[in-house]
Amino acid sequence: MQSAAQAIVEVLEAAGVRAVFGVPGVHNLPLFDALESSFILTVVTRHEGSAAHAADGYARATGRPGVVITTTGPGAANAVAGIGEAWAASSPVLHLTTQVASEVLEAEAYRAVLHQSKAQIDFFRPITGFTESVDRSERAAPAVERALESVVTGRPRPAYVEVPHDLLGAPAGGPPQNRGSPPSRPPSLPGMKAALQHTEQGGFEDPPRPREPRRPQDPPQPPEPGGLEEAAAQLEGARRVMIWAGGGVVHSSAAAELVRLAERLSAPVVTTFMGRGAMSDEHPLAVGLPPHELPVAELLGSSDIVLAVGTDLDGTMTQNGALRLPAKLIHIDLDPAQVGKNYPAQGLIGDAAVLLAALDDALARRGVDRTEAQGHVAEHLRALKASVWGELEADPRSREAAGFVRALRRVAPAETIFVADMCIAGYWCAGYLPVPGPRRLLYPMGWGTLGFGWPAALGAAAAGVGPVVAVVGDGGFMYG
Numbered sequence: 001m002q003s004a005a006q007a008i009v010e011v012l013e014a015a016g017v018r019a020v021f022g023v024p025g026v027h028n029l030p031l032f033d034a035l036e037s038s039f040i041l042t043v044v045t046r047h048e049g050s051a052a053h054a055a056d057g058y059a060r061a062t063g064r065p066g067v068v069i070t071t072t073g074p075g076a077a078n079a080v081a082g083i084g085e086a087w088a089a090s091s092p093v094l095h096l097t098t099q100v101a102s103e104v105l106e107a108e109a110y111r112a113v114l115h116q117s118k119a120q121i122d123f124f125r126p127i128t129g130f131t132e133s134v135d136r137s138e139r140a141a142p143a144v145e146r147a148l149e150s151v152v153t154g155r156p157r158p159a160y161v162e163v164p165h166d167l168l169g170a171p172a173g174g175p176p177q178n179r180g181s182p183p184s185r186p187p188s189l190p191g192m193k194a195a196l197q198h199t200e201q202g203g204f205e206d207p208p209r210p211r212e213p214r215r216p217q218d219p220p221q222p223p224e225p226g227g228l229e230e231a232a233a234q235l236e237g238a239r240r241v242m243i244w245a246g247g248g249v250v251h252s253s254a255a256a257e258l259v260r261l262a263e264r265l266s267a268p269v270v271t272t273f274m275g276r277g278a279m280s281d282e283h284p285l286a287v288g289l290p291p292h293e294l295p296v297a298e299l300l301g302s303s304d305i306v307l308a309v310g311t312d313l314d315g316t317m318t319q320n321g322a323l324r325l326p327a328k329l330i331h332i333d334l335d336p337a338q339v340g341k342n343y344p345a346q347g348l349i350g351d352a353a354v355l356l357a358a359l360d361d362a363l364a365r366r367g368v369d370r371t372e373a374q375g376h377v378a379e380h381l382r383a384l385k386a387s388v389w390g391e392l393e394a395d396p397r398s399r400e401a402a403g404f405v406r407a408l409r410r411v412a413p414a415e416t417i418f419v420a421d422m423c424i425a426g427y428w429c430a431g432y433l434p435v436p437g438p439r440r441l442l443y444p445m446g447w448g449t450l451g452f453g454w455p456a457a458l459g460a461a462a463a464g465v466g467p468v469v470a471v472v473g474d475g476g477f478m479y480g
Contacts (some may be wrong), residue, residue, distance in 0.1 A: 003165065005030035007141035007172035009038050009095070015148045016068055019462045021045060021054040025071030027098040027115065027165035032069070048075050050455035050480045052095065057456030059091045060442045061417055062463045063253070065151050070097045072165065073115030080123055081449055084159045087127040089274065090247060090447025092151035093158040094449020095124065098145065101134065102164040129157025134164070138173025155335045156251060195380045223280055226354075227348055230364035231330045234346070238304035238328065241267040244291075247274030248310015250334060250438040253277065254353035258309065261360045266373040267307070268381055270296060272317045273445040274312065276368055277435040284378035288385060290431040292319055295384050300325060307359075308332065310352045313342040316445065332356070392432075401428045408469070414465040417442065421453025423473030440466075451479025 002010075008031065017039040024032045035042045045051040048070045055066030066086075070076045076097040077261050082240060086093040099105055100116045117123075121133050125273070131152035132143045140163050147159035206260050234474035235241055243265075245279045249258055255278055262269050270287045281288040289296050305328040312333075315321065321342060325454050331338070331345035332355045340348035348355050392402040408418070418433060419442045420426030430443045442460060457470035472480075 001171045003030060003034070003169050004140040005034040005139040005168040008144050008163075008168075009034040009040070011141045011144045011148070012040060012067060013038060013143075013248070016064055017099055017148075019058055019459075020063075020067040020069055021051040021236055021459060021462075022050060022069030023048050023071065023075060023181045025098075025228045026077050027071045028069055028075075028168070030165075030168035031096070033104060034129040040463060043458070045455065045458075045480075048078035048317050049080075049082050049451065050458075052079040052093070053085065053449075053452050054459030054462070055093050055417060056086045056089070056091050056452070057442055057459030058463050059086070059093050059459075061439055061460035061465055061468075063146055063251070063439065065093070066091070066093045066459060068093065070095065071115065072098045072100060072235070073117045073120065073476060075115070076120055076162070077117070077123060080127070081447070081451075083124060083158050083160070083446050084287070084448040085452060086129045087129075089444070090156045090251065090446075091158065092156040094144070094147050094151060095128070095158060095160045096147075097160070097162050098168070099133065100379050101166045102167075121332075124160040127158065129155075130159035132160070132351075133162050134167065137300065140417045141172060142462055148315070155248075167258075187367055188479060193287060202312055214328075225446070227346070230357055231348055232359055232366060233263065234305055234330065235329060235359070235363060236366050236368050237305065239439040240303045240305075241265045242300055242306050243267050243269045243305040243310060244272070244300075244308040244313070245275045245278040246272045246309060246311025248352045249278040249356075249475045250310075251332075252310065252352040254310075254356055255438055257285065257353050257356035257360065260284045261307075261328040261356050261363075263371055264369060265358055266370045266377045268299065268301065268377060272311055272314075273443050276430070276433075276441040276443075277438040280436045281434040282436055284374065284381065287381060288434060289388055291323055291387050292315060292431075295388060297323055299384070304328060305330065308343075308345065310334070312338045313333045315342075315449065316448075318342065341431075342470055361438035379452055383418060400423070405429060405432045408471075412469060415468060416440065417457075417460050417466050417468045419457035419460055419468060419470050421447075421449045421470070421472040423453070423471070424450050425471050425473065426453060429471050445464075451476050453477075454469070454480035 047110045052068045052426055055068040059066030069358045070079050083095055096448045100113050109214050121131055124130055134143050143161050150159050268287050269285055270291055271278050279286045301324040303326050306325050307330045309332045329345040333339055333347045336349050390400045414436045420429040435441045453470050453472040457468050461468040
C-alpha cells in the first residue's frame with residue numbers, strides 16, 4: 001500500500017513541482033526515499049536556511065511554488081529566515097517538515113525526545129499564510145494539497161505543513177494515483193551537482209506555465225464598476241500621470257496590461273525593487289531609476305496623480321514616507337490591507353492584470369488617447385536618465401559602482417536572471433541594473449535577508465529558465 005510520504009510526492013508532482021530543496025535527516029528520510037522514484041529534481045543543501053532561500057529563488061524565477069523540506073526541531077528552525085524573507089516578499093514557498101512521533105506530539109508535553117521543540121508550528125505562524133499539523137497518515141497528502149493551493153491563491157504567502165515522522169511511512173489510506181508522465185529529461189543525481197548539470201542541459205521541458213497560478217474555481221473577480229469609473233475619471237482629468245509598479249504586477253503577469261495603459265496615458269513608469277522588469281527598462285516610458293534619485297522624486301512630486309499598482313509603498317522605496325507624492329493617489333492591490341497603509345489613496349481591490357485592463361477599457365470608452373505625447377515624455381525621460389547617470393559616473397564615490405552595473409548589463413544576455421544579495425553591489429543592482437523583463441532580477445527586499453543571493457541563485461538555476469548570475473559579497477556567500 002502507498003505510504004503517506006509517497007502520496008505527498010504524488011501531490012507535489014500533480015501540482016507541477018519540478019524541484020525541491022532540503023536537507024535529509026533521520027525524521028524526513030521517507031520523503032527523500034519517495035523522491036528517489038520521482039521525476040522531481042532533489043537538491044540537497046548544506047543548511048536548511050539555504051534550502052529555504054533556494055526554494056524562494058525557484059519560486060521567484062518561475063512563479064511556481066518552491067518547496068523546501070526540513071527535519072524536526074533545529075532543521076525546521078534553521079529555515080525561519082528564509083521563510084520570513086519569502087513571506088515579506090510574497091513568494092509562493094511551501095515548507096514541508098517533520099515532527100516528533102505522533103504519540104509524543106499528542107501528549108502535549110515536552111519529553112526531551114530527539115529534536116523536540118515546544119510548539120514548533122508557532123515559529124512559523126507569523127510568517128506564513130497557511131499552517132497545518134498532520135495527526136493521521138491519511139491526512140498528510142490532503143494537507144500538502146491544501147497548502148499548495150494556498151500559496152497560489154490570492155496574495156502569495158508561504159505555507160507550512162508538519163508531519164510526525166512515524167506517519168510518513170504509514171499507509172496513506174487510499175489507492176495509489178496515476179503519477180503522470182515524467183519530463184523528457186528526468187534528473188539522475190541528487191544534490192547541487194545534479195542541479196548544475198540539469199541547468200547546463202537546459203532544464204526540464206515543462207508544459208507552458210499558466211499565466212495566472214490560481215485554481216480554476218477561483219478566477220480573478222471583476223472590479224466594482226463605481227470605483228473603476230471614478231478612477232478612470234480622475235486619470236482622464238489629470239494631465240501629468242505617473243505609474244508606480246510593484247511586485248504585484250510581476251506576480252499577476254500584468255506586464256502587457258501595464259504597458260498598454262502607460263502608453264495610452266503617456267505615463268512614465270517607476271518600478272519598485274520587487275517590481276523591476278514589470279516594464280522593460282528599454283521601454284521609452286520606463287524611468288529605470290529608483291525614486292530616491294532627486295530628479296525622479298521631483299517627477300513624482302510634480303505629477304497630478306500617481307497610479308500605484310501591486311505595492312505597499314514601503315519605507316525603503318519611499319524613504320520611510322518622506323517621499324512626496326501628489327494628493328491624488330489611486331492604489332491597486334490584491335490585498336485590501338495594503339491600500340492606504342502608508343499613503344492616503346483611493347483603493348481598487350483586485351488582480352493587477354484585471355484592473356489595469358479594465359482601467360484601459362474605461363479610458364478607451366471615454367476617448368482618452370494621449371499616445372501622441374509619448375515622444376515628448378520619452379525625450380524628457382532620456383534627458384533625466386542621462387543626467388543621473390552622468391552624475392553617477394562623474395562622482396568618484398559612485399563611478400566604480402555605476403561602471404560595474406553597466407558592465408554586467410553589457411555582457412549578460414537579455415534572458416539572464418540576476419540574483420542580488422544584501423550587499424553593496426546588490427544594492428546597486430536593485431536600483432540601477434537595467435532589467436528587460438519580469439522575474440529577471442531577484443532581490444531580498446522583503447526582510448533584507450543577508451545570505452539570500454547565492455542559494456536563491458541555485459534555486460533559480462534549478463528551474464532551467466535562463467542563465468543565472470549571483471551578485472553577492474564575501475560574507476553573504478559564506479552563509480550559503
